[in-house]
Amino acid sequence: MRRWFALLDTAVMSMAGLxxxxxxxxxxxxxxMLIFNDVRKAMAVNAVLAIVGPTVLILTxxxxxxxxxDEISFSKLLFIGLGVGLILFGIYK
Structure with a gap:
């Protein structure tokens, strides 16, 4: 099992861990939500999840x-960043 973990890239392990x-x-x-069994409390829990999802997306x-x-060109990085920005814009607007 240790050999398998040694073969994994640390960035991939970090992304998967997140x-x-x-x-x-x-x-x-x-x-x-099931324990509370109340719509208002379930909505409050869901509101907290609205913060977790985009945060994990941005971090990964x-x-x-x-x-x-260092492997791809600056223009491709710009397009990827623009895509992530549009996703976040769509989530919050």
């Missing part, structure tokens, strides 16, 4: 872009 943590937060929120994309910065 996604796993995000998934655990999502599952925990669903369990809390940042890790990936930082590690790809």
């Amino acid at each position: 996604r796993l943590i995000s998934g655990l937060i999502e599952v925990s929120a669903a369990i809390l 994309m940042s890790i990936g872009l930082i590690n790809l910065a």
Whole structure:
């Protein structure tokens, strides 16, 4: 098992770890909604999740872009950044 982890890129492990943590937060929120059994409290939990999702997206994309910065051209990085910006704009507007 240690050999397998040694073969993985640290950036990929970081990105996957963030996604796993995000998934655990999502599952925990669903369990809390069921425990509370109240629409108002469920909406409050859901509001907190609205912050978690984009934050994880930004962090994982940042890790990936930082590690790809020396491999791809500046114009491609600009297009990727623009795409992420448009996604965030669509989420918040």
